[in-house]
Amino acid sequence: MPNPSPRSHLYRLGGLLVIGLIGFLAVxxxxxxxxxxxxxxxxxxxxxxxxxxxxxxxxxESCQGCHKKTHDQVEAFGHKGLSCESCHGAVVDHAGDGKxxxxxxxxxxxxxxxxxxxEDQITKPKFFPTFKPTKTxxxxxxxxxxxxxxxxxxxxx
Numbered sequence: 001m002p003n004p005s006p007r008s009h010l011y012r013l014g015g016l017l018v019i020g021l022i023g024f025l026a027v028x029x030x031x032x033x034x035x036x037x038x039x040x041x042x043x044x045x046x047x048x049x050x051x052x053x054x055x056x057x058x059x060x061e062s063c064q065g066c067h068k069k070t071h072d073q074v075e076a077f078g079h080k081g082l083s084c085e086s087c088h089g090a091v092v093d094h095a096g097d098g099k100x101x102x103x104x105x106x107x108x109x110x111x112x113x114x115x116x117x118x119e120d121q122i123t124k125p126k127f128f129p130t131f132k133p134t135k136t137x138x139x140x141x142x143x144x145x146x147x148x149x150x151x152x153x154x155x156x157x
Contacts, residue, residue, distance in 0.1 A: 058091040
């Protein structure tokens with residue numbers, strides 16, 4: 001039996017790496033969809049498939065048909081940049097085919113909807129209104145609801 005070459009382990013390792021690379025490229029070729037865009041790195045069929053999905057969130061425009069007065073009120077005050085669905089939930093749960101199918105969600109039993117944005121955090125810009133016990137809020141009880149003093153569509157009230 002001839003003695004193995006001192007480099008035979010390197011040849012075997014190189015062979016395994018080449019086989020592994022060929023296997024990887026074969027699996028990649030089989031797994032990559034035909035619509036894959038190699039320049040922009042996304043699946044070309046995705047935009048069409050996403051557009052075909054049923055509507056969940058419609059944006060503020062979808063609320064204006066029935067709630068024009070409220071929408072105009074919000075646009076004039078502090079929450080003008082906020083989507084209605086941020087507090088009221090997805091439009092698909094409230095309206096469908098131009099008709100109301102359920103009441104919009106409003107949690108009046110807790111402050112989570114307000115504190116979701118207005119909790120005092122170090123990451124918030126200095127100009128962003130956050131809740132912190134200050135002279136304005138020093139008489140607020142821990143369980144007091146924001147809606148006791150503030151109107152959601154016009155929080156300055």
